[in-house]
Structures are given as C-alpha cells and as structure tokens.
C-alpha cells in the first residue's frame with residue numbers, strides 16, 4: 001500500500017491511497033477508518049465516526065462525521081468518503097469500513113448513498129476495540145431503490 005497525491009477538485013485533504021491488487025485487507029481498511037475517526041468534528045454528540053472507502057480503482061478515500069450547530073446540516077463520515085471518491089472520478093465502490101465507539105451501523109441515508117455507487121458494496125462495521133462485523137449492502141438495505149429503477153421505468 002502506498003500513499004499518493006491525486007490531483008482533483010476536492011481540496012488539499014484529498015489523499016487517496018493506492019492499493020496494489022486486492023492486497024488491502026479488512027483490518028487495513030478498519031485501521032484507516034479508525035485513523036479518520038480521530039479527525040471527526042463532533043462537539044455536540046461526541047459520537048465520532050470514521051470511514052474508509054475502497055473504490056474499484058484501488059484507491060481509498062476516508063471520511064469523518066462533521067457536525068454543525070444547525071444539527072440538520074451534520075454530515076456522516078460515509079457521505080464524506082463517498083463524495084470525495086465521486087469528486088475524484090470514482091463511480092464503482094467495492095468496500096467501506098465504518099468505525100465508531102460502539103460499532104453503530106450506517107444510517108439509512110448512508111445506506112442509500114452507498115447504493116448509488118456500490119449496490120453490492122461490502123460494509124465493515126467496527127468499534128473502538130478493533131472488532132468488526134462484515135455485511136453486504138443488500139443485507140442492510142433490502143429491496144432498495146436505485147439507478148436501475150430510473151432506467152426501467
């Protein structure tokens with residue numbers, strides 16, 4: 001695994017990590033999500049979440065939750081990671097690790113957002129101790145609505 005700067009409109013914090021082949025293991029993605037969690041901005045809930053998203057290209061995009069004094073504007077860690085990936089030109093998501101203190105699963109909105117670019121994405125849900133559970137997105141979002149419905153309607 002090597003880090004590389006990939007130019008793009010997403011700003012200086014955009015540092016995808018190139019992965020050689022499929023060598024990135026679950027534990028490595030969990031570790032990256034745990035690292036991203038440390039940067040969470042959560043002055044209101046103190047519920048810190050980190051995410052690390054592996055795209056089909058092999059690059060990894062991280063995210064953390066960013067709260068706002070206007071609570072409804074809070075952004076989830078998974079959404080930050082997806083937006084960074086899409087902004088860099090990615091359209092095919094393979095796997096995401098999401099780490100919180102108690103192993104909370106992605107919220108409904110994040111499940112829907114992941115479905116747009118990775119209907120079969122593997123979802124690793126970890127806690128502060130490093131333990132994690134693996135899911136397939138269809139298990140977390142059954143009978144989903146996605147791009148296919150708009151193509152066949």
Ligand SMILES: [Zn+2]
Pocket residue numbers: 076077078079106107108109110111
């Ligand atoms: Zn969410």
